[in-house]
Amino acid sequence: MSERFDVVVAGAGTAGAYVSYLLAKAGFKVALLESKSGNEIGVKTCGDGLGLHHVERLSRHLTPNPKVFQNKIEGVELISPDERTRLTIKGEGYVLDRFAWGKWLVEEAVNAGATLYEGHTATAPLLENGAVVGVKAVERRTGTAKEFRANVVIDSSGSAAVLRTKLIGWPISEPLHPEDVSHAYREIVYVEEPIENPQYIKIYLDMLVAPGGYWWVFPRSSSLLNVGLGI
C-alpha cells in the first residue's frame, strides 16, 4: 500500500506534532506517523519544565491549553549535596502536565488537518534514484508493511533517529554517540506535606545519588511533584 502526501512526519513527540500542526494549518497534506498507540501518545519521561520564551513563541500560533500549563515557575534552585547551600536562579516558565501536553499538540495537528497514523512504526526512508521520496512503515497491530510517499520527509523520532541514521554517507546520518546518552527515571508523586517554594524547580547535585547528573523535583503544585533522576 502506498499513499501520497506533501510531508511525512515520523514521530509524534513535541517536534513532530508541532511541525505537523504548523504545516497542516498552512494547507499542506501531512501524514504523522507514531509508533505508540493512541492512548500512549503523550507518555514521556521528562522533567516537564518549559521556559516562558517557548510558551510565548508557541502562543503566536496556538492558544495555550490551561489544562497543560499546571504551575507557573519563577526560577530554579540549585541545591548542594549537603542541601545547606541553595543557589537561586530567576527565570520564568511552567511545569506541564506532560501527558496532556503530548495529547494536546497531536490533537491540534489532527484538527488542523494532519492525518495521524498511530501504531505505525517508521522503519526506513524510501529511496529512489538517490533521493528520499517517502517513508517505509509497519502497522504494529497487523504487521502490514506500508509506504508513505511525500515531497518532504521529516524525521522527528527523537533519539531513535530512525530515518536519518539509515542514510549512510549523507551528512545527517551521524548516530547518537554513547557519551551523549544518559539514563533517567521519573515518577509523578503526591506528598501529604506541601513542599516549600513550589514556584521553584529544584535540582539536587549529589554524586552519590546521581553520579554525573542530578536528581530533580519539579512541582506541578505544592503537593504534586515530578521527581526524577538522570545519570
Ligand SMILES: Cc1cc2nc3c(=O)[nH]c(=O)nc-3n(C[C@H](O)[C@H](O)[C@H](O)COP(=O)(O)OP(=O)(O)OC[C@H]3O[C@@H](n4cnc5c(N)ncnc54)[C@H](O)[C@@H]3O)c2cc1C
Ligand atoms: C529525563 C529527561 C528530562 C527532560 N526534562 C526536560 C524538561 O524539563 N524540559 C524540557 O524542555 N525538555 C526536557 N527534556 C528534553 C525533552 O524531553 C526532549 O527535548 C523532547 O522530548 C524532544 O522532543 P522530540 O519530539 O524531538 O522527541 P521525542 O519526545 O523523543 O519524540 C519522538 C517520538 O517519535 C516516536 N518514534 C520513535 N521512533 C519511531 C518510529 N520508528 N516510528 C514512529 N514513531 C517513532 C516516539 O514514540 C515519540 O513519540 C528531558 C529529557 C529527558 C530524557
